[in-house]
Amino acid sequence: MSLLEVDDVVVRFGGVTAVDHASFAAEQGRVTGLIGPNGAGKTTCFDVISGLRRPTTGRVGFDGRDVTAISVHRRARRGMGRTFQRLEAFGSLSVADNVRAAVDIHRGLTGIAVPWRRSRTAQVGALLDRVGLSAYAADRADAIPTGIARLLELARCLAADPALLLLDEPSSGLNESETEAFGRLLRDLAAEGKGILMVEHDMDLVMSVCDEIHVLDFGSVIASGTPSHIRDNPAVQRAYLGQADTGQVA
Amino acid sequence: MGSVVSFTILGLFTGAAYAIAASGLVLTYTTTRVFNIAHGALGMVMSFVFWDFSQRQGMPVWLALVLVLGVVAPATGWAIQRFVTRGLGDGPVSVALVVTVGLLVGCIGLATQVWPPATRVLPPFFNGSGFQVASTYVTAHQLITVLLAGVVALLLYLLLTKTQIGTAMRASVDNPELLRLFGGKPDRVAGMAWAIGTSLAALGGILLTPVIGLSYYDLTLLVINAYAAAMLGRLRSLPLTLAGAMGLGILQSFAVAYLPSDGLLSGIRSAMPALFLFAVIVLTPQAQLRIGQVKGVVSAPLPSRAKQLGAGAGLLTLVALLATSLPDDALLLVGTAATYAMVMLSLVLLTGYGGHVSLAQFTFAGVGALVYAKLGEPTLSGLVVAALVAAAVGAIVAVPVLRLTGLYLALSTLAFGLLMDKMIFQAEFAFGTNNSLQAERLSILGTSFSSLGGYVLIMTVFLVLMALVLLALRRGALGRLLIAMRDSPAACGTLGLDTRWFRVGLFALSAGMAGFAGGLFAGMRGTIGASDFQVLSSLPLLLLAVVFGVTSVTGAVLGGVGLTLLPVLQSSNPAFAGLIFAVVGFGAVALGRDPNGLANRLFTLGRTLRPRLPAARRTADVPEPDEVTEEVPAHVAS
Numbered sequence: 001m002s003l004l005e006v007d008d009v010v011v012r013f014g015g016v017t018a019v020d021h022a023s024f025a026a027e028q029g030r031v032t033g034l035i036g037p038n039g040a041g042k043t044t045c046f047d048v049i050s051g052l053r054r055p056t057t058g059r060v061g062f063d064g065r066d067v068t069a070i071s072v073h074r075r076a077r078r079g080m081g082r083t084f085q086r087l088e089a090f091g092s093l094s095v096a097d098n099v100r101a102a103v104d105i106h107r108g109l110t111g112i113a114v115p116w117r118r119s120r121t122a123q124v125g126a127l128l129d130r131v132g133l134s135a136y137a138a139d140r141a142d143a144i145p146t147g148i149a150r151l152l153e154l155a156r157c158l159a160a161d162p163a164l165l166l167l168d169e170p171s172s173g174l175n176e177s178e179t180e181a182f183g184r185l186l187r188d189l190a191a192e193g194k195g196i197l198m199v200e201h202d203m204d205l206v207m208s209v210c211d212e213i214h215v216l217d218f219g220s221v222i223a224s225g226t227p228s229h230i231r232d233n234p235a236v237q238r239a240y241l242g243q244a245d246t247g248q249v250a
Numbered sequence: 251m252g253s254v255v256s257f258t259i260l261g262l263f264t265g266a267a268y269a270i271a272a273s274g275l276v277l278t279y280t281t282t283r284v285f286n287i288a289h290g291a292l293g294m295v296m297s298f299v300f301w302d303f304s305q306r307q308g309m310p311v312w313l314a315l316v317l318v319l320g321v322v323a324p325a326t327g328w329a330i331q332r333f334v335t336r337g338l339g340d341g342p343v344s345v346a347l348v349v350t351v352g353l354l355v356g357c358i359g360l361a362t363q364v365w366p367p368a369t370r371v372l373p374p375f376f377n378g379s380g381f382q383v384a385s386t387y388v389t390a391h392q393l394i395t396v397l398l399a400g401v402v403a404l405l406l407y408l409l410l411t412k413t414q415i416g417t418a419m420r421a422s423v424d425n426p427e428l429l430r431l432f433g434g435k436p437d438r439v440a441g442m443a444w445a446i447g448t449s450l451a452a453l454g455g456i457l458l459t460p461v462i463g464l465s466y467y468d469l470t471l472l473v474i475n476a477y478a479a480a481m482l483g484r485l486r487s488l489p490l491t492l493a494g495a496m497g498l499g500i501l502q503s504f505a506v507a508y509l510p511s512d513g514l515l516s517g518i519r520s521a522m523p524a525l526f527l528f529a530v531i532v533l534t535p536q537a538q539l540r541i542g543q544v545k546g547v548v549s550a551p552l553p554s555r556a557k558q559l560g561a562g563a564g565l566l567t568l569v570a571l572l573a574t575s576l577p578d579d580a581l582l583l584v585g586t587a588a589t590y591a592m593v594m595l596s597l598v599l600l601t602g603y604g605g606h607v608s609l610a611q612f613t614f615a616g617v618g619a620l621v622y623a624k625l626g627e628p629t630l631s632g633l634v635v636a637a638l639v640a641a642a643v644g645a646i647v648a649v650p651v652l653r654l655t656g657l658y659l660a661l662s663t664l665a666f667g668l669l670m671d672k673m674i675f676q677a678e679f680a681f682g683t684n685n686s687l688q689a690e691r692l693s694i695l696g697t698s699f700s701s702l703g704g705y706v707l708i709m710t711v712f713l714v715l716m717a718l719v720l721l722a723l724r725r726g727a728l729g730r731l732l733i734a735m736r737d738s739p740a741a742c743g744t745l746g747l748d749t750r751w752f753r754v755g756l757f758a759l760s761a762g763m764a765g766f767a768g769g770l771f772a773g774m775r776g777t778i779g780a781s782d783f784q785v786l787s788s789l790p791l792l793l794l795a796v797v798f799g800v801t802s803v804t805g806a807v808l809g810g811v812g813l814t815l816l817p818v819l820q821s822s823n824p825a826f827a828g829l830i831f832a833v834v835g836f837g838a839v840a841l842g843r844d845p846n847g848l849a850n851r852l853f854t855l856g857r858t859l860r861p862r863l864p865a866a867r868r869t870a871d872v873p874e875p876d877e878v879t880e881e882v883p884a885h886v887a888s
Contacts, residue, residue, distance in 0.1 A: 050744050076746035088741035090734040101734040104727045105747045153741075160746055 001064055003028040003195040004049065004164055009058030011044050011219075018044045019055070020219035026164065026197040031190050033206045033227075034199045036216035037239055042199040043085050045216070046166050049197075050082045051075045063163065081157030082166035085199070089149045089156075091142030095133060098141050098152055099124045102159035123159070131155045132181065147173030151182070158189075165189065167198040171205050183209045207231065215239065256386040257507040258500060263392040265499020266399035267457040269492045272476035273406055274450025279485050281419050281443035282331065283339030285657055287350040287609075287664075290473030291357035292330075292448050293455030294466060296323050298365050300456050301372050301464055311375065318456070319449050327448025328441045334839055335444070336437065341843075342736075343656040347607045348796045348842040351789050354473075356835025358466050363828030374460040395457045402450065403492055409446075410488075419443060467786065474665055478527035481658075484534065498526050517673030524665040524672075531662060532650050551853055553803075558721055562714040565807070569710040573703035583814050585706040585774045588713045589615075591810025592767035594795045595716055595803065600760035601792075602801035602845060603724060605736035606753065607660040609788055610647075610667030611764050614640045616783025617670075618765025619772035620680055623689035630694050633769045640765020641758040648757040652750045659757075667785030675780035687779060689772035702774070709770050716763065717803040732756070790816065790831075793838035799847025808849060 002025035011019040019041040026032040034042050047053035049060055051072040060068045067075055090098050103120050128134045131151045136144055141152060150170050157165060171179050179202065186209050190196055200206045206213065207227040215223040215230060217239040223230055230236055275289045286292075296318055303314035334353065338346040374391035381388060410416040418439045454476070455469050462468050479498050483490030502522045509518055518525065553561070572584055593615050600606050608614075622628075622636040647666045651659045674680050681687045691700050692708065699705040723729055731752070735742050739749050772778045794813045799805025816834065820827040841847065 052740060052743070071748075072740075072743035073746050073748045076744050080744075082744045084741070088738040090737040090741065092733050092737055093730060097730055098734075101727075101730045101742075102745050104731060105742065105745045156741070156745060 002026065002061075003063060004197060005059075005061035006045065006049065007059040007061060009045070009048055009055045009060065011041070011048060011053065012056045018219055019048065021058075022216065022219060022221050024214040024221050024224060026195050027212070028163070028195045029190055029193045030211040031186055031196045031198065031209050033210035033213040034197060034216065035201075035203075035206060035213060035230075040216040040239075041219040042216055043168055044219075046082060046168055046199065050080060050166055076160065076162075079160075079163035080166065081160055081162035081164070083150060083153035083157060083168055083170060085168040087146065087149045087153065089141040089152055091140070093141055094137065095139050095141055095144065095152055096124055096128065096137040099127050099155050099159055102156040103127075106160040127155045127158055130158065131185065132178075145173060147171075147175070147178060150174070162194065164195040164197065167196065167200075169199055169201060171200060171202050179205055253507065255384060257503045259383075259386060259388055259392065261500030261503030262496060263395050263499070264458070264461070264502060265496035266396040267454050268472075268475045268479050268499055269399045269495035270395075270402050270450050270457065271454025271472055272479040272491045272495050273402060273488055274447035274454070275473070275476045276480050276483065276485055276488055276491050277406070277419075277443050277450070278327075278331075278447035279480075282335065282440045284335045284346045285350065285485070285661070286335070286353075286447070287347065287473060287661075288353035288357055289447070289451050289476060290455070291354040291470040292323075292326065293451035293472055294469035295357050295361050296326075296448070296452030297372070297455040297459045297464060297469055298361050300452070301370055301459070302365070305370070305372065315456070318452055323449040323452040324445035327444040327446070330448070331441045331444035332437075336440070342605060343660070344601055344605050344607045345843055345845070347609075347657070347660050348792065348845075349839050351609065352793055352835045352838030352842055354470060354835065355789050355793055356832045356839060358470060359828045359830070359832025359835055361466055361828070363826070363832060366828070370464045372456075372459045372464055391457075391460060398453065398457070399492070399495075402453070403488065406488060415439065415442060471668065474527070474668060475523040477661055478523045478530065478665070481527060481530045481534065494530070498523060501526060517677065520672040521669045524669040527662070527665045528650060528669075531654065531658065534654060534658075552721065552725060558718060561804075562718060565714060566707070566710055569707055573707050578702050581702050581706050582774070583818065585702070585709050586771070587810045587814040588706065588709040589767050589771040589774070589810070590791065590813045591807045592713050592716055592770070593764045593791060594800075594806035594809045594813075595713075595720055596760040596763035596767070597792065597795045597800055598803065598806050599720060599723075599763065600756060601795070602799075602805075603729065603732045603736075604753075604756050604760075606656055606757065607663075607792070608757070608760065609660055609664040609792065610670075610785050611760075611791055612783045612788040613663075613667040613670045613785055614644055614761040614764035615768030615771065616675060616681075616780075617643050617761075618768030619689070619778055619783065620675070620687075620768075621765070622769030623687050623772045623778065626690070628690035628692050628773060630692070633692060633766060636769035637762045637766035640768065641762030643765075644761020645754050645758040647761075648754040652754060659753075664785065667788060671780070671785050675783065681778065681780040684779070686777050687772075688777055689775070691776075692770070692773045705774055709774065712766075712770060713807075716766075717806075721803060790834055793834055793842075795847075796845055797834075797838050797841050797847055799845070799849030801846050802849045802853075804852070805847050805849035 004026040006022060006024050009019050009022050010017065022041070022045060024034070034045065036042055044053065048055045048058075051067070051070065051074075055068065058068070059066055062075065062080060063078060065078075067078070090101060093101065100120065103123050107120065125134070128137055131154050133148065133151055133155060136148055136152075141149060144152070150173060154165075154167065154170060171182055174182055183205055186196055186198070190211075198206075198210070210227055213223075213225065213227060213230045214221050215233075215236050222235050222239060223233045225233070271289065271293060275286065278289070279285050299322055300314055300318045303309045303317060304311050309317075330353065334349065335346070338349060374389060375394055376390035379390040380392075408416075410420060418435075419442070455472065458472065459469065475498060476495075479494035480491045482494030482497075502519070505519045505522050569584060569588075573581065576584065593611055596614075597608065597611060600608055618636040618640040621639045622632055625632045625635060627635070647663060648659065651662045676683055691698065691705055693699065694708070699708045724732075731742070731747070735747070735749065735752060742752075743749050768783070771782075775782075791813060794809040794816075795806065798809035798812060816830065820830050823830065844850075
């Protein structure tokens with residue numbers, strides 16, 4: 001049984017079908033890529049998985065249970081964490097306080113009455129260190145560069161020690177060396193046993209860190225497999241290159 | 251049988267007038283995403299203008315109607331969109347709400363100034379003519395109203411589907427930026443929508459005036475009826491809005507006809523729109539958490555602990571001095587100011603920190619006062635019970651709108667306040683009708699504070715304590731979460747926070763604070779009544795809180811003093827009573843975009859003056875380590 005199972009999910013907005021009978025899975029301890037051209041329905045899939053949007057039909061299974069009808073925060077409490085393509089950092093708070101808020105939410109609001117300040121502060125420091133944000137700890141979150149804000153969202157997620165991380169374009173805004181470090185971080189997290197599902201446009205990163213890749217086009221999964229398998233798949237090339245049918249050319 | 255028909259016809263008539271007003275509300279809201287709480291107030295002002303033209307100046311009715319609907323109302327609506335509400339739709343809902351509440355209060359002030367209270371009669375159209383349908387007499391006015399509702403619906407349908415500007419209107423609902431890129435003019439579209447919307451508010455008001463009278467408040471509250479009707483279509487669908495308006499009109503008419511005219515049920519007649527609204531809200535499907543952009547907000551700086559304690563001690567000393575020197579009637583004002591300041595502190599928590607708006611904070615204070623007085627337990631525990639009941643009532647208001655977003659919560663509080671006004675507060679078992687519910691002064695641990703001076707001092711102690719607790723909360727984990735929730739509810743949800751219940755808790759806490767203040771106020775006054783806690787007084791309360799600064803304790807204290815002095819100022823200048831009210835309203839319109847208010851200007855004044863002082867003195871002035879300041883470009887005003 002997979003950690004995450006997306007089963008025959010359909011999402012329609014009025015007359016538009018954004019996700020069309022998509023089924024795919026993500027495993028524990030592995031990095032799974034979700035790629036596809038713009039508008040393929042990747043972020044909508046993330047919204048359905050994390051509970052921000054109800055699917056028109058279909059089912060989402062997580063950790064052996066059907067979570068389709070469960071609210072956003074319950075899914076989070078069961079071990080789902082996500083970052084956003086359009087950033088959702090707490091802009092008026094400092095970077096450290098962003099993570100601190102996440103720690104407080106995870107450890108429970110009893111911290112309001114009895115603040116175990118030391119252990120929580122130490123945890124915040126450790127999390128910032130892990131994603132490499134210690135230098136930005138005191139900066140306001142609406143004043144840091146986009147790439148850094150994405151790392152901040154990752155640190156915030158990690159505060160809850162989730163079993164599954166949903167990362168929506170986590171590397172956009174990072175430079176080359178930062179992206180490399182980020183790739184290593186993802187491998188480390190997977191080695192710790194976390195499942196990672198990642199929407200990403202940086203193909204070098206996807207091909208180098210993912211164990212498995214699902215390709216979405218017009219809301220449907222058109223291919224699934226290992227990076228080398230996906231790279232050679234003619235349907236994937238067609239989806240990315242448009243009408244120029246590479247199969248016929250060859 | 252005959253009566254059923256005649257009450258249905260009466261209901262259809264009022265429903266048709268609601269429908270006209272409501273479709274204007276939907277038009278302005280959908281094209282600009284600004285909910286105009288002043289919609290009814292604008293209709294009220296326009297009805298007065300129509301009365302002025304047709305009755306006082308003696309213009310022919312048709313000319314007055316053409317002038318009001320064709321010139322005055324559209325020009326006003328266009329100007330409001332152009333100069334007041336433009337850009338508000340993209341900002342936080344709380345700012346748009348405060349600005350339009352300011353507009354509402356300003357309209358009422360303006361109307362009372364220009365047309366002071368007097369008996370004014372606006373005869374129905376074609377007065378005296380009508381015809382018999384079976385056993386029922388239908389007036390020409392009623393028939394015209396129903397026909398006009400049909401014409402308005404048809405014209406709006408044609409406008410939105412068959413004309414270029416209508417297509418642009420529908421496009422601007424979805425994405426004004428995109429519309430601009432494709433060569434459309436969203437500003438012109440928005441101005442047009444507000445012009446038409448205001449005309450429809452005027453028409454609705456003018457049609458209803460012969461029935462409900464030329465009243466400042468009743469016509470203003472028409473917005474609740476229109477809102478209730480529009481909610482059936484989720485503020486979007488015009489056909490559903492029309493259906494909602496007709497349904498509401500008929501229900502209201504039947505309530506008048508078949509419910510007893512005394513006892514608890516008698517209140518239902520006037521509370522019908524609010525009840526209808528709650529029913530619709532409970533049935534409305536769930537809203538999704540919106541995902542947007544990183545938007546930080548600049549809050550007023552948090553004072554250091556030393557400063558907090560110093561300011562608190564200073565305030566107590568001042569009040570102690572006043573308590574020994576002032577006569578009783580002036581002391582009552584000091585106590586009232588302390589009460590208002592506490593109620594405003596509850597708004598600092600809810601609106602300033604949390605970003606939610608309550609339009610009925612005085613109603614919660616009234617619940618606290620009622621419980622305190624009825625309990626007959628003038629001790630600290632009695633006061634705490636009063637606060638807890640108010641908090642529970644606050645939770646009850648917030649729970650039905652749990653699944654909806656901020657705008658609906660705010661509007662529901664207004665409906666709730668009206669409901670309490672009409673059904674509970676005035677009832678015999680509550681405050682009664684003659685404003686004479688007795689309440690005893692508080693005693694703490696056997697010490698009774700029976701002298702007014704002592705009581706006012708103890709009120710101030712509570713005010714200072716409440717402020718200190720609030721600041722401690724703001725500094726701690728709760729404060730962080732409040733800001734996190736305001737900046738991104740979606741992120742809070744995906745991190746595991748139950749955003750809905752968090753909001754209910756926040757709302758209950760705020761209501762509890764207001765209830766606590768209400769209980770203390772009841773003890774000070776000795777006799778209280780429903781008129782002390784009218785829902786409409788909650789609107790100036792909100793406005794003054796925002797004008798003086800709803801993000802800081804200082805703002806709340808200054809606002810409390812301001813709100814106390816407002817009626818004093820009015821009664822000493824009776825000729826300008828309306829104008830003073832209007833200044834408050836329009837002042838909030840001008841200042842409402844900056845929730846940090848005047849208090850923050852005071853804080854920053856110190857900072858701008860400081861560099862000019864000699865350097866030697868500045869070194870002694872290094873900020874204390876625990877002084878938190880947040881200085882980054884504001885997005886609030888954008």
